Amino acid sequence: MTDLLQPILRAAAEVILSRPGLNGEEHDAARFAVENRQMIVDALVQVPALRSKLRRDLRINRDQPDLKAVATLLLSPDDDVVQAGLRLAERLGRQDDTRRTLRKRHQAKIDDLRGRLETARGRHEHAHRALQSAKGALADAEKRAEELDTQAAALQRRLHDPRILASTLLAALQRVPDAADGGPETRDPRNLRAETQERTEPPFLLAAQAAGIAPEALATALQAIVTPSRPVPAPPRVTVSGERHLRVHPLGGADEIGGSCMLIEAGGTRLLVDAGLRPGDPALPPRDIDQALAGAVHAVVVTHAHTDHCGYVPALVERLPDLRILATPETTELMPRMWADSAKLMSERERLHRRWGADSEVLYRRDAVEAAVQRCEEVPFGVVRRIGDLTVELFPAGHILGAAGVVVQAGGQRVVITGDISGFRQETVDGYSVPDSAREADLLVMESTCCAEDHDSRETRVRDLVRAIEEVYTAGGRVLIPAFALGRAQELAMIMRRHLPHVPVLLDGMAADVTSSFERITADRSAPLHILGGGVSRAQRPDDLDLFTSGVVITTSGMLTGGPAVQWAARILPEPRSALFLSGYQDEESPGARLLRLVEEQTSYLSMNDHGVEKDIPLRARIEMMRLSAHADRRGLLDVADEVGAREVMLVHGLRHRQRDFAKVLEVRGHSPATTGRWGGE
Structure with a gap:
């Protein structure tokens, strides 16, 4: 009212x-x-x-x-x-x-x-x-289950192959036991090999004593099973005489980075050192691999598990069912995961292209991975293996866990292939160790990735990275470090654990999976690697993409070509208090290299492809290259050349114009550069 x-x-x-x-x-x-x-x-x-x-x-x-x-x-x-x-x-x-x-x-x-x-x-x-999150966890679980299925299937096949069993036993008996751990310095093979052998009874001798036979007889029996005494067919159009001159022919990764492959011949034996994929969409085989496949190929020696050195091996096994695959025990453990991931990416790309009506063929599928795992033979460092008319010996090359250089001998000649090599000690692996069998070789085939660079000391580069991360974290931001899943991601995580234990770290994508492999592979050693734990944990997507607001994210891919790094970059690059640090080699056509060019040009956004969707991402975060290379620089490569002291040096795995300039430096240093191409056969 x-x-x-x-x-x-x-x-x-x-x-x-x-x-x-x-x-x-x-x-x-x-x-x-x-x-x-x-x-x-x-x-x-x-x-x-x-x-x-x-x-x-x-x-x-x-x-x-x-x-x-x-x-x-x-x-x-x-x-x-x-x-x-x-x-x-x-x-x-x-x-x-x-x-x-x-x-x-x-x-x-x-x-x-x-x-x-x-x-x-x-x-x-x-x-x-x-x-x-459950879907992501399920996908990860399915991926791990698929990998375990692949490994289990391969293991079943290996258990029925006497040659593989004999090779595994031979590798186990010839392996040098670890010494007691006294810190990173004591893990350097250059410091420990002689000392360890002096104070530790070799397993081979103990096994021979237990069997009641001479060690030489045991070795001969096992080697006869591994390499049966039978005629080795000669390749077409090759006349085999009694001579065993070594012939070397780079088939991939000669004056480019990626697709590494080296053909080595002697008498009637033809051997490949590495068979990697070239970067691209799709991934490509070694450039001249068909020249090797024109004849018999009896084995492939893999220097390490990066896909640009081992990624084509399953495709070789499909074409060469009796192919032997020789690598260090660590590399044989890591390769199946890398192969399975490559096969999955190839299959996903094939499905995507077929959806759009385009033709697409994969290089290999899961069954080829299983077959390749079955063919792997473990070869410890310092152990000689015979392959027809050739012998091979692996030696530590640094670079990543399990990486090896190769000494190949035949007819009184020796060729040394470094693979990817480094002389400095890292968190996960020590530097190279040149064996006596490599010194004064006839030819040194040396990688040249960083032959034009003089890097700061490892300590300086680590200190700069740690300081930059601390600055971003203190300001309340987060740091994204795109990294290669194998080697670089684990190195970064261990640097964080050692120098910034108070900063939370997430490992995402395949980087987290490979980290688990590193821990498993080294679990029985005197100095096992402990990477996960403390402040380092697995990322849980999609929650962590927005809920993890301060700390460090280490994830694939290292060049921002795909993977979780793209999803993280889409969120972190627009944040003024955050940062993106690139840590390794960036192919000229990769999004990572393009990002660095945009920073120089002061462009305000980056276009990136996320699952087929093109996105324009604002660039407000701090963006820098924090190079933490696992390759020897110019000084390091000169040290390798000096230590081996070969009659000739051939440069591979680098860019042509850099190789040309470095060859002049080698010549001034007293070395004889050989043309990158066919060598030997006189």
């Missing part, structure tokens, strides 16, 4: 307050009307003149029909009509109060429903994130 009468009562209050008795006193008409409501109502009923004045002066809007009806009755000259108006106003007021009460109840229900809706939305979003 108050709402309908209030305008009338206020107007009446203004008239009353204008009377001489109250004129000049400060009164608020609205407040006066509220405080003296009953007196004003009585005045309206009892004073017709007041009603008459209000009928003349009161203005009511057309959109207030209820008020107009009440005013017409309440201001009527007839006293009975005024009473009726009061009753009507009271009834309408009660109805209005009821409406307000109902509106409040309705609004309360609306607010309650909105609250429930927000709660439901929150639960839905949480469930969606949990579902996405």
Whole structure:
């Protein structure tokens, strides 16, 4: 009722307050009307003149029909009509109060429903994130299960292959036991090999004593099973004489980085050192691999498990079912994971292309990976293996876990292939160790990835990286480090554990999977690698993409070509307090190299492809190259050349113009550079 009468009562209050008795006193008409409501109502009923004045002066809007009806009755000259108006106003007021009460109840229900809706939305979003996280975990589990299935199937086949079993036993018996761990320095094979052999009884001697036969007889028997005595067919168009001159022919990775492959021949034996993939979409085989496949290929020696050195091996096994695959025990453990990942990526690309009606062929599938795993033979460092007319010996090359250089001998000649090599000690592996069998060789085939660079010391580069990460973390940002899954990611994680234990670190993508392999492979050693744990953990996508707001993310791919790194970059690059640090080699056409060029040009965004969707990502984060190379630089390569002291040096695995300049440096140093191409055969 108050709402309908209030305008009338206020107007009446203004008239009353204008009377001489109250004129000049400060009164608020609205407040006066509220405080003296009953007196004003009585005045309206009892004073017709007041009603008459209000009928003349009161203005009511057309959109207030209820008020107009009440005013017409309440201001009527007839006293009975005024009473009726009061009753009507009271009834309408009660109805209005009821409406307000109902509106409040309705609004309360609306607010309650909105609250429930927000709660439901929150639960839905949480469930969606949990579902996405579960899908990611399921995908990872399926990937690991597929890998375990591949390894289990290969193991079953290996158990029925006497030659593989004999090779594994031979490798186990010839392996030099670890010495007690005394820190990183004591793990350097150059410091320990002689000392370890002196104080540790060789397993081979113990096994021979237990069997009651001479060690030489045991070795001969096992070697006869591994390499049966049978004629080795000569390749087409090759006349085999009694001579065993070595012939070397780079088939891939000669004056480019990627697709490494070296053909070595002697007599009727043809051997490959490495068979890697070239980078690209799709991945490509070694450039001239068909020249090797024109004849028999009896074995491939793999220097290490990076795909640019081993990624084509399963395709070779499909074409050469009897192919032997020789590598260090660590490399034979790591290669299946790398092969399985390559096969998966090839299959995904094939499905994508077929969806769009394009032709696409994979280089190999899962069954080829299983077959390749079965053919692997473990060869410890310092152990000689015969392959037809050739012998091979592996030696530590540094670079990554299990990486090896190769000494190949035949007919009194020796060729040394470094593979990827480094002389400095890293967190996960020590530097190279050149054996006596490699010294004064006829040919040194040496990688030249960084032959034009003089790197700062390892300690300086690590210190710069640690300082930069600490600056970003202290400012409340997060650091993304795209890294190669094998080697670089584990090195970075261990640097973080050692130097910045208070900074949380996430390992994502294949980097996390390979890290688990590193820990498993080294678990029984005197100095096992402990990488996960402490502040280092596996990423949980998609939750961590937004919830991990401060710390370091190490993930694939190292060149930003795909993988989780793209998803992380899309979120971190727009953040002014965060940073993206590239840590390794960037192919000229890769998004990583393009990002560095955009920074130089001060471009404000980067276009990246995320699962087929092109995105423009703002560039507000700090972006730098923090080179932490696992390759020897110019000085390091000169040290390798000096230590081997070969008659000739051939450069591979590098860029042609850099190799040309470095060859001049070698010549000044007293070495004889050989043309990168066919060598030997006189």
